[in-house]
Amino acid sequence: MKRILITGGCGFIGSTFVRLQLNAYPDQEVVNLDKLTYAGNLENLADIASDPRYRFVRGCIADDAFVDDLIAGDRFDAVINFAAESHVDRSLQDSGPFIQTNVVGTQVLLDACRKHQVPRFVQVSTDEVYGSLGPTGFFTEETPLAPNSPYSASKTASDLLVRAYSHSFGFPGLITRCSNNYGPFQFPEKLIPLFISNALQDQALPVYGQGTNVRDWIHVEDHCRGIDAALRRGRLGEVYNFGGREEKTNLEITHLLLSLLNKPASLIRYVADRPGHDLRYAIDCTKAETELGWKPKIPFSTGLRDTIDWYIKRADWVHRIKSGAYLKYYADQYGGRLA
Ligand code: NAD
Numbered sequence: 001m002k003r004i005l006i007t008g009g010c011g012f013i014g015s016t017f018v019r020l021q022l023n024a025y026p027d028q029e030v031v032n033l034d035k036l037t038y039a040g041n042l043e044n045l046a047d048i049a050s051d052p053r054y055r056f057v058r059g060c061i062a063d064d065a066f067v068d069d070l071i072a073g074d075r076f077d078a079v080i081n082f083a084a085e086s087h088v089d090r091s092l093q094d095s096g097p098f099i100q101t102n103v104v105g106t107q108v109l110l111d112a113c114r115k116h117q118v119p120r121f122v123q124v125s126t127d128e129v130y131g132s133l134g135p136t137g138f139f140t141e142e143t144p145l146a147p148n149s150p151y152s153a154s155k156t157a158s159d160l161l162v163r164a165y166s167h168s169f170g171f172p173g174l175i176t177r178c179s180n181n182y183g184p185f186q187f188p189e190k191l192i193p194l195f196i197s198n199a200l201q202d203q204a205l206p207v208y209g210q211g212t213n214v215r216d217w218i219h220v221e222d223h224c225r226g227i228d229a230a231l232r233r234g235r236l237g238e239v240y241n242f243g244g245r246e247e248k249t250n251l252e253i254t255h256l257l258l259s260l261l262n263k264p265a266s267l268i269r270y271v272a273d274r275p276g277h278d279l280r281y282a283i284d285c286t287k288a289e290t291e292l293g294w295k296p297k298i299p300f301s302t303g304l305r306d307t308i309d310w311y312i313k314r315a316d317w318v319h320r321i322k323s324g325a326y327l328k329y330y331a332d333q334y335g336g337r338l339a
């Protein structure tokens with residue numbers, strides 16, 4: 001695989017994947033197409049920006065003429081689609097950008113890849129397409145799709161487009177679905193980086209509902225190794241689930257963070273629940289383990305400590321984000337809840 005196109009490479013998971021490709025494969029060339037939305041940040045790849053094997057292109061995956069030109073002009077061995085609107089709460093405020101990027105953007109990429117015969121397409125998706133679990137059981141690749149938020153509905157629609165293109169046209173696509181990621185460079189709107197950065201500033205930690213919802217946490221580097229395995233060894237037309245086998249309630253995470261940061265439990269605020277809040281996600285990743293020879297390596301206990309250290313060292317990165325448009329989002333999302 002000589003040259004690959006990564007979309008959304010300036011975000012949290014995409015930037016980790018770009019770095020992994022350049023570090024793991026000496027001859028790998030990477031083009032990164034990113035719109036630089038509020039979540040896209042050139043700082044996330046500052047360490048590799050001058051690598052001659054790397055090229056950044058600013059643009060939107062839903063811009064069909066632009067995407068067609070880019071894919072026509074370069075001989076890509078694979079396209080890996082990370083670009084998305086990725087935050088459930090924002091999709092509950094306004095689902096428009098989610099449909100535009102996640103659904104229309106995926107369709108535009110699929111059409112360009114099909115037209116220019118790109119030999120491999122990986123759609124980076126989420127366990128949220130399976131809906132919510134009760135207190136027991138796991139999502140497998142066979143679990144029926146039952147998305148509950150506008151975000152997960154848009155991710156499901158894009159997965160179904162990949163499936164339909166594979167079925168109708170023999171399109172060489174495959175889909176990966178992962179549980180909740182954590183690690184460096186995660187935008188401080190998601191639970192773990194939001195609570196770390198708020199606690200460091202002695203600000204309230206807004207726990208939705210009773211904090212009893214469960215998520216299955218995986219370190220972003222383990223997820224990226226999984227996507228790499230699917231890219232290089234996965235069977236076309238297949239779906240591969242990735243998860244960390246680290247189920248925790250939100251309240252467990254909150255108390256763990258407070259104790260690691262040496263901050264008091266009085267920072268916790270129970271606030272109005274997220275509408276339609278999925279109770280529990282838990283992934284069965286046996287297929288990825290047996291077929292791809294992948295397994296998660298980073299235990300949550302060490303991964304979380306390292307992540308906290310990173311957020312302490314990179315206070316400048318957080319500080320630059322937590323200003324301007326972020327403060328408006330925060331007031332809209334939490335102002336009423338925390339009043
Ligand atoms: P993120 O929000 O941190 O980054 C998204 C990136 O996509 C940003 O760089 C943004 O600028 C870019 N982007 C957005 N719209 C674009 C457009 N129209 N054209 C080009 N670029 C655009 O997201 P993330 O957490 O890194 O997630 C990456 C992917 O992984 C998403 O597809 C998400 O659904 C999926 N995923 C995320 C998680 C998680 O826990 N964060 C878990 C499973 C799957």
Ligand code: TDX
Pocket residue numbers: 086087088089125126127128179180181189190191192194206207208209213214215250274
């Ligand atoms: O302020 C908060 N308070 C709170 O209690 C926030 C932001 C979250 N929560 C809860 C909601 C969830 O139960 O914490 C849990 C995790 O929330 P998020 O970090 O928003 O993640 P989630 O909604 O589970 O979705 C994530 O995992 C799947 C990613 O954002 C998605 O992109 C991914 O597809």
